Structure formats: structure tokens, C-alpha cells
Amino acid sequence: MFDALVQFVREQYRTLEFIPLHAPVFQGHESGYVQETISSTFVSSVGPFVDRFERDTAAYTGAVRAVATVNGTAALHAALLLAGTERGDLVITQALTFVATCNAIAYCGAEPVFVDVDRYTLGLSPVALQAWLESNARLDDDGTCRDKSSDRRIAACVPMHTFGHPVDLDGLLAVCGRWNLPMVEDAAESLGSLYRGKHTGVFGLLGTLSFNGNKIITTGGGGMILANEELGIRAKHLTTTAKRPHPFEYVHDELGFNYRLPNLNAALGCAQLEQLELFIASKRELATRYADHFADSDFEFFREPEHCRSNYWLNAVICPDRTQRDGLLNASNQAGVMTRPIWQLMCDLPIYAHCRHDGLAQSRWLSERIVNLPSSVLPEHLS
Structure with a gap:
């Protein structure tokens, strides 16, 4: 089985050399545009390409405003602050995610609460979210959502679109609306993914994207906040050191961040x-070819959820058990075909081991079985 998979991947990429998990592709105007910035000497945060990138991203995603940041973690940190997250708050998210999701919460002085995911999306489960809130939360007379046991405010809900597959946004929005929780979408992995024809990252109060070197498109390092007009203006101000416009004076009217x-x-x-x-x-x-390859096996290729168009940023296969998972990882990597397990659950990391969770049965099951497969653009689509 494992040898056949290695051979299959090599056939797709037409090489006997090392095959990475996800390689960037630079075959368009990258060199010309970058050289233009060098020639202009505007290589830092002031320059026409920053404005253009924000406009183009807003147009592509359907967001009212898009604000560029230095990376996706910075974008999520700023978005959480804009959503009102404060020190001492709780923020609900998933344990099956990359650590940056939780780090952004911690940067606010808040603490993550981990709720389980759905197997059919790999993202935060509306059913699990509602169950946790019913057992652990209450609404104040003013509509503030609070934890029953500690009286701490529950400030936000942060679902993550895992590997580019949209979460159940209808379900999550309904639960968040019932409990007066602002949703901040971690859409770092889902640029180009659609839920019922609408781009991820624009359903919640705010959304964030990442353009890290391994993402579907890259700026080397970079991120974006997707927001409405009012919050977009605030996001731009907050992420550019909160500097007020002035012909020559340095005027900063609040604690800002150099996230440009x-x-x-x-x-x-x-x-x-x-x-x-x-x-x-x-x-x-x-992804279609992978699905066909695994069709008659005990390995389940993960397909996009219903009513969604996934970008299939990283293809994933669900192995029958952990033994098979480890066998696939060892065999493929030894053969020069890069594969990776999904992240460790955040509650298993020492820095977040103290955080509350709901048992995470589905998250645990998936974490022991998922393997990411090589997912770069196919060679026949390279110019």
C-alpha cells in the first residue's frame, strides 16, 4: 500500500527527486513586480503594491475592506482585539489547529477554551459548541456571555477552516448569534474556498488570511484582515502603530502595532x-486523483464538505488507525516523499495544557489518523 502511494505521488509530479509537501509557484509577474518596488526604492510598508494587494484581496473575497499585515498571526491578533477581546477573557476555538490560532488569543491576554470538531469538516462543531455553552455559559442581563464557574467573559469564537475546508458556518453563526458571541474566522488556510458560494473569512465579524511560504499563494510572509468599513479603518490604524496623519509630527493616539x-x-x-x-x-x-487512488482501500481521502468549494490547500487522508498512520509517515518520508501528521492537539502542548476542553473525542480520533499528502500545483499546470 505505502509503496503504491509513493509511486502514485511520483507519477503525479513526474520526478524521482525529493517531493515536498507544498512548494510555492512563481511563474507570473512576481519578478517584474518585485523589481519594480526595488527600482522605486519603496520596499517598506509605504508603496502602491500594498494598497493594490488590499484592494485585489477585498475584491476577490468579497470583503468590504482588506488590511494587509506582516503575517497571519498578527492579523488574527489584531482581529481579536478589534472584536473586543481583553485580558482575562475566554475565547472558544478548536484544539485541532495550528498553534498560531491559540497564540493570537494568548497575545490578547485571553485564554482558549477547546471545543470539539466535526469529522465531516475537520472544523469547530456547532453541536459541540452549543452543548458546551449550555453546560458552561450564561447570558447576563445585558447580553454578555459569561462562564458560569468563573464569571469570566467569553469574548469570541474562533473557528479555523482546516486545510482549506470550510466549517459549518450556518450552524456556527446560529449558535454564536444565540449566545451573543462575535465570530472571528481563522481563514489562514482557506483563501479561494467557498461556503455556499461565498468566500470564507467574510461570514464572521472579522476574518483573517495567511500568505506564509507554504500557503496556496505566498508573499513570503504576510497576512490579511477582512472586515467591514468601520472595523477595516480601525484595523489599518491599529496595525500601523496607531499613527495619526500629520505633515511631519509623530502622533500616536493609542497602543498600536507595527504589523505592516x-x-x-x-x-x-x-x-x-x-x-x-x-x-x-x-x-x-x-484531490480527485487522490480520491480515486484511495477509493478501494481502507484509507479515507478527505473530501470537501457539502455546499463547499475547497481550495484543497493540503490534501489529507484518514488512516484506519495510528499504526497505519505511522507506517505511512515512515515509509513515504524514507522514500523522499514528504508527508506530515496533523498537528498535536493544542491541549496536549505544555503551554495550553491548563486550558479547559469538552473531551475532544472527534479531535483525538482524527489527530491519531490524519496524514497530509504532497499538494503542490501539478507540473502540467506550470508554464
């Missing part, structure tokens, strides 16, 4: 965004 994306990186992002639909089409074709 350099023009150099934005130039790369503009060129990458021009090719995004091509990348998505290639990755969706690869």
Missing part, C-alpha cells in the same frame, strides 16, 4: 493572486 506588510512582499502577493484560480483548479484536480 512591506511593499516588497505585497508586490509578490499581487502577482500570486493573479494566478490563484489556476492554482485552485490544479489542486482540485490532484
Whole structure:
């Protein structure tokens, strides 16, 4: 089985060399746009490509405003602050996620609460969320959601669209509305993914994207906040050191953050965004081939949820058990085909071991079985 998978992957990428998990593709205007920033000398956070990248991303996602940041974690940190998260608050999220989701919560001085995921989305479960809130939360007379045992405010809910697969947004929005919880979408992995025809990251109060080197498009490092007009203006101010416009004085009217994306990186992002639909089409074709390969096996290839278009950022297969998972990981990596397990559950990391959770039965089951497979753009789609 494992040898057959290695051979299959090599056939897709037409090479006997090492195959990475996800490699960036630079075949458009990347070099020209970056050289333009160098020639102009505007390589830092002031430059036309920053504005263009924000406009293009807003247009692509359907967001009212998009605000570029230095990375996705910075975007999520700022978004949580804009949503009103304060020191001492609780923020509900999933344990089956990359550590940056929880780190952004901790940067606010808040503490994550981990609620289970759904197997059919790999993301936060509306049913589990409602069950946890019914058992552990109450609404004040003013509508504030609070933890029953500690009286701490529950400030927000942060679902993450795992590997680019949208969560059950209808279900989560209904629960969050019932409990007066603002939703901040961690859409770091889901640029180009649609839920019922609408882009992820624009359903909640705010959403965030990542353009890290391993994402579907990259700026080297970078992120984006998706917001309405009012919060978009606040996001821009907060992430540019809270500096007020002035002809020459340095006037900062609140504690801000130097989270600005350099023009150099934005130039790369503009060129990458021009090719995004091509990348998505290639990755969706690869996902279909993986699904066919695993069709008659005990290994379940993870397909996009109903009513969704996933970008299939990282393809995933669910192994029958942990023994098979480890066998696949060892065999493929030894053969020069890079595969990776899903992240350790956040509650298993020492820094978040003290955080409350609901038992996380589905998260635990998935964490012991999921393997990510090579997911780069196919060679036939490279120019």
C-alpha cells in the first residue's frame, strides 16, 4: 500500500527527486513586480503594491475592506482585539489547529477554551459548541456571555477552516448569534474556498488570511484582515502603530502595532493572486486523483464538505488507525516523499495544557489518523 502511494505521488509530479509537501509557484509577474518596488526604492510598508494587494484581496473575497499585515498571526491578533477581546477573557476555538490560532488569543491576554470538531469538516462543531455553552455559559442581563464557574467573559469564537475546508458556518453563526458571541474566522488556510458560494473569512465579524511560504499563494510572509468599513479603518490604524496623519509630527493616539506588510512582499502577493484560480483548479484536480487512488482501500481521502468549494490547500487522508498512520509517515518520508501528521492537539502542548476542553473525542480520533499528502500545483499546470 505505502509503496503504491509513493509511486502514485511520483507519477503525479513526474520526478524521482525529493517531493515536498507544498512548494510555492512563481511563474507570473512576481519578478517584474518585485523589481519594480526595488527600482522605486519603496520596499517598506509605504508603496502602491500594498494598497493594490488590499484592494485585489477585498475584491476577490468579497470583503468590504482588506488590511494587509506582516503575517497571519498578527492579523488574527489584531482581529481579536478589534472584536473586543481583553485580558482575562475566554475565547472558544478548536484544539485541532495550528498553534498560531491559540497564540493570537494568548497575545490578547485571553485564554482558549477547546471545543470539539466535526469529522465531516475537520472544523469547530456547532453541536459541540452549543452543548458546551449550555453546560458552561450564561447570558447576563445585558447580553454578555459569561462562564458560569468563573464569571469570566467569553469574548469570541474562533473557528479555523482546516486545510482549506470550510466549517459549518450556518450552524456556527446560529449558535454564536444565540449566545451573543462575535465570530472571528481563522481563514489562514482557506483563501479561494467557498461556503455556499461565498468566500470564507467574510461570514464572521472579522476574518483573517495567511500568505506564509507554504500557503496556496505566498508573499513570503504576510497576512490579511477582512472586515467591514468601520472595523477595516480601525484595523489599518491599529496595525500601523496607531499613527495619526500629520505633515511631519509623530502622533500616536493609542497602543498600536507595527504589523505592516512591506511593499516588497505585497508586490509578490499581487502577482500570486493573479494566478490563484489556476492554482485552485490544479489542486482540485490532484484531490480527485487522490480520491480515486484511495477509493478501494481502507484509507479515507478527505473530501470537501457539502455546499463547499475547497481550495484543497493540503490534501489529507484518514488512516484506519495510528499504526497505519505511522507506517505511512515512515515509509513515504524514507522514500523522499514528504508527508506530515496533523498537528498535536493544542491541549496536549505544555503551554495550553491548563486550558479547559469538552473531551475532544472527534479531535483525538482524527489527530491519531490524519496524514497530509504532497499538494503542490501539478507540473502540467506550470508554464
